[in-house]
Amino acid sequence: MAGPVDGWRERARRFVATSVEPIADAIDRDDAMPASLRAAVADAGFLGVGLPPARGGGGGTTQDVAAVLEEFATSSAAVATLISVHLSVVAAPIAEHGTAAQHDRYLRPLAEGRALGAFALTEPGSGSDAGALTTRYAPDGDGFRLDGAKMFITNAGVADTILLFATRDPALGHRGISAFLVPRTAPGYSVARQLEKLGLRGSETTEITLDHVHLGPDARLGPEGAGLGIALGALAGGRVGIAACALGVARGAYEEMVRNARAEPTDWKRRCVAQSFTELAAAGALVASAAAAKDAGAPFVEAGSAAKLFASTVAVRIAQRGFEVGGRPAADAGSRAGRLLRDARVFPIVEGTTEIQELILGRSLVGPPMG
Numbered sequence: 001m002a003g004p005v006d007g008w009r010e011r012a013r014r015f016v017a018t019s020v021e022p023i024a025d026a027i028d029r030d031d032a033m034p035a036s037l038r039a040a041v042a043d044a045g046f047l048g049v050g051l052p053p054a055r056g057g058g059g060g061t062t063q064d065v066a067a068v069l070e071e072f073a074t075s076s077a078a079v080a081t082l083i084s085v086h087l088s089v090v091a092a093p094i095a096e097h098g099t100a101a102q103h104d105r106y107l108r109p110l111a112e113g114r115a116l117g118a119f120a121l122t123e124p125g126s127g128s129d130a131g132a133l134t135t136r137y138a139p140d141g142d143g144f145r146l147d148g149a150k151m152f153i154t155n156a157g158v159a160d161t162i163l164l165f166a167t168r169d170p171a172l173g174h175r176g177i178s179a180f181l182v183p184r185t186a187p188g189y190s191v192a193r194q195l196e197k198l199g200l201r202g203s204e205t206t207e208i209t210l211d212h213v214h215l216g217p218d219a220r221l222g223p224e225g226a227g228l229g230i231a232l233g234a235l236a237g238g239r240v241g242i243a244a245c246a247l248g249v250a251r252g253a254y255e256e257m258v259r260n261a262r263a264e265p266t267d268w269k270r271r272c273v274a275q276s277f278t279e280l281a282a283a284g285a286l287v288a289s290a291a292a293a294k295d296a297g298a299p300f301v302e303a304g305s306a307a308k309l310f311a312s313t314v315a316v317r318i319a320q321r322g323f324e325v326g327g328r329p330a331a332d333a334g335s336r337a338g339r340l341l342r343d344a345r346v347f348p349i350v351e352g353t354t355e356i357q358e359l360i361l362g363r364s365l366v367g368p369p370m371g
């Protein structure tokens with residue numbers, strides 16, 4: 001059933017104008033998002049968009065989720081990313097693969113905004129090649145024990161539930177990997193360090209360690225050995241959301257560029273605006289068509305990869321032009337144009353780099369490698 005696209009977009013627009021925009025630059029400057037903003041985002045229902053009302057969610061479609069993420073990202077990529085990770089790669093796979101008990105215990109609090117999610121796949125030694133992860137799990141009593149480390153994990157220091165991937169034995173390859181639901185308060189789970197980043201500075205990104213973390217028997221999400229499939233499926237869906245975040249950053253940069261160009265117009269600035277307008281419209285169309293395909297239950301992996309690849313590429317390009325059109329003031333520490341450029345650069349990396357999107361798309365369009 002189609003959701004209230006404009007309803008969610010309008011709600012996000014109003015919330016962003018009153019609660020995010022006034023502090024968007026400060027979030028970046030301070031390298032931190034205030035807990036009060038996270039709480040306001042949750043109270044306003046944005047942690048439940050697109051999730052089933054029967055499980056505590058706010059309902060709505062992928063198009064609604066994309067609209068909300070785009071609106072947040074026009075002002076703050078950090079806040080948009082917090083919501084995107086929570087919805088697309090934590091709550092959505094729990095909704096898809098969880099048991100009724102896991103829905104009650106984990107999904108409902110996430111969907112109602114009483115809990116925040118994080119997704120922990122990347123490790124110090126594995127990124128694009130996620131199947132090479134080495135965090136181990138072993139049977140422990142009637143449950144499991146986890147040991148290892150995860151790297152670049154968004155929300156991991158403030159999330160309540162971490163969807164985390166570990167292997168029974170790296171020698172088993174992909175078949176050894178299972179998915180687990182880890183409470184942040186589990187003894188042995190700790191944040192090793194907060195990472196200092198060039199962009200997306202208001203979004204916390206952490207390295208975490210797992211030292212004999214004991215989990216109960218209901219902690220595994222999906223069947224044993226199904227973890228990598230769950231992770232890659234979550235990322236395929238998440239790509240539509242990340243593409244929408246990139247689109248929002250591109251729009252924020254475009255709007256800033258138009259303001260600056262109008263203040264002191266030249267033909268070169270007009271051309272920058274014209275090129276950016278065109279790229280922004282094309283990226284918007286790709287995001288919309290990927291979200292619509294997902295909502296229709298049609299194949300969406302190619303459309304999602306194309307949207308992510310293109311929207312993240314043009315976000316950097318438009319932010320770069322916006323920075324140049326901004327002139328000397330854009331080079332000042334703390335400038336809006338500078339932040340948008342630094343933030344945009346994250347999107348060709350996260351949830352599958354540009355090169356990985358090209359591989360996914362190329363294999364899907366041409367066929368897999370021989371042998």
Ligand SMILES: Cc1cc2nc3c(=O)[nH]c(=O)nc-3n(C[C@H](O)[C@H](O)[C@H](O)COP(=O)(O)OP(=O)(O)OC[C@H]3O[C@@H](n4cnc5c(N)ncnc54)[C@H](O)[C@@H]3O)c2cc1C
Nearest residue numbers: 119120121122126127128152153154350351352353355356
């Ligand atoms: C701000 C931020 C937040 C993040 N949040 C999370 C999170 O919440 N959870 C999580 O699990 N991870 C997260 N990540 C990690 C992110 O998903 C990885 O950085 C990404 O998957 C790339 O992995 P890598 O950094 O190890 O780079 P690598 O995989 O080492 O890649 C390095 C370069 O080589 C290229 N490359 C790699 N393999 C190939 C290939 N086969 N063919 C062609 N080129 C290739 C890549 O495209 C890239 O340009 C985050 C990263 C950042 C920067």
